[in-house]
Amino acid sequence: METIRDLIPPPHIEGIKHFVDFASVDEILRSKDFRQGSHQESQPFFGDSLLTIDHDVHFERRRLQAPLFRKEALEYYEHEELLPLIERALEECKEASNGTGEIRTDLCALVRTMLARISAVTTGIDGVDTQERTDAFRTYIEQLGTGATVEWSTEDHTTVISRILEIREGFVEEFYAPSVERRKDLINQFRSGDLSEDDLPRDLLTLMYLHWNNDWDDELPLREATLYLVASSQTTTHAIPHLMIHLHEWFQEHPEDYEKRFNREFLKRAGHEAIRLHLPSPALLRIALRDVVLSSGVKILEGERVACLFTPANRDVKVFGEDARKFNPYRETQNVKPWGFAFGGGEHTCIGRTLVTGLSARTDNDDGTDGTLVNIAHALFNAGIELDPDDLPTYTELSHHDAYGRFPIILRNL
Amino acid sequence: MEKNNGYKLKIDPEICQGTAYCVRVAPDLFRVNQGATVDVIESNPAPEYEEQILEAATLCPTRAITY
Secondary structure: OOOOOOOOOOHHHOOOEEEOOHHHHHHHHHOOOEEEOOOOOOHHHHOOOOOOOOHHHHHHHHHHHHHHHOHHHHHHHHHHHHHHHHHHHHHHHHHHOOOOOOEEEEHHHHHHHHHHHHHHHHHOOOOOOOHHHHHHHHHHHHHHHHHHOHHHEOOOHHHHHHHHHHHHHHHHHHHHHHHHHHHHHHHHHHHOOOOOHHHOOOOHHHHHHHOOOOOOOOOHHHHHHHHHHHHHHHHHHHHHHHHHHHHHHHHHHOHHHHHHHHOHHHHHHHHHHHHHHOOOOOEEEEEEOOOEEOOOOOEEOOOOEEEEEHHHHOOOHHHHOOOOOOOOOOOOOOOOOOOOOOOOOHHHOOOOHHHHHOOOOOOOOOOOOOHHHHHHHHHHHHOOEEEOOOOOOEEOOOEOOOOEEEOEEEEOOO | OOOOOOOOOEEOOOOOOOOOHHHHHOOOOEEEOOOOOEEEOOOOOOHHHHHHHHHHHHHOOOOOEEO
16 A cells, blocks of 8 residues: 655645645744744634744743753653553553454554543643543543644534534543643642642643733633643554554565564654654745745745745655655754654744654753653554554544554554 | 853754744743844853743644753
8 A cells, every 4th residue: 555645735835835845844934034824724722732832932931831841851751651541551551352352443543542541631731641532531521622623624614613612621621621721720729828839730830820811811721721731642653553554565565674673763753754754734824924035045024924844845855765665764864853854843843742752852962751652553563463464544534634544453462 | 140050041943943932932942033032142041041941842733852
């Protein structure tokens, strides 16, 4: 089956300038002469969140949230939350196998289950504990993700927004509102001296209510939480199926590498390639704040909206070599992150990137965590993952995204 | 300035994208250079700068700072 596809620009970016080469996209993303231009239709879900604000206000919001991504926090998420959750999700698969040792399941749903709890912990959503509650929470994240990326939907956008706003009410009632109330109560106890700051939860919602800014509207924490819930699971959920199918093909063509499926350094490189080739956000828009002439000589007028197409830019042969369009876990890149624009660029570089790539990612020069991609891939190979030969993966038809909708797998070692 | 040999502050110039967030939170340690990226002023800062170092390293969108 075709595993590397070209980006077909969706309707919402038709009729504006497209930039497809790495250098131009990089220049635009770094420039302070542009502001965010994406997520216009998805404002009800992401409006005024970190993703859509710029410059000074972006800096202040990011500064508020940065403690969630300190090294010790990342180590806690990975070792105390992610790894046990991966094990638990596989254990639940094992229970469902009725002792046969072989289980058929869907990889997309399995990865979302593995990530649901860590999304809840970083965001500050309580009660994602039992399998039933985790399934309900996971379904809400999937639906919120559909609303938050409505620009890419192949369905009628107005219908999607209405439907997901209604679903969000259920999420608020079941998960969000009780979590916020508990945090407000804890913050009140802290302010009255009955609780120390160290006893407060360390999550997004606590930070926002603890450091409330009167410029914010009452629903902003919900939209910021939506960003965290969707983004913290979307990249990995999107990438793992691509990673698995590329490694499946790679091991067929390079059987001598099959033993490396448990090698974390190899998996890291493979993961970087998968997200380079298959970006969770394949294009972003920017609006010029003044007339700009790029190094290439291209002129952009003040107020003009332009599209940075990350998918072709991440396959630019000038940066990634003649085989840039192919998956190659041994690829060496100079002067750029191995995943290119998979996490954006400039001040809008994804704040949660290290959750996915780990602190040990190439070019980070740090250690302590391997990130969700490597840990989940490693666990899946331990569980004996194979593609189901009778039920091959299919791409989603609900979105223009380069994403699998179904990815049936067999786990043979459970 | 008292030296703290426990830290060796560095910026990877190939990763830095010049957002200069580090300059805002630690102006004694970082400065914007003529290439619109950032240089380290003091690579072996005093202990009282520990919090600024940790904040700058975490806040950097591209995580170009190591210490």
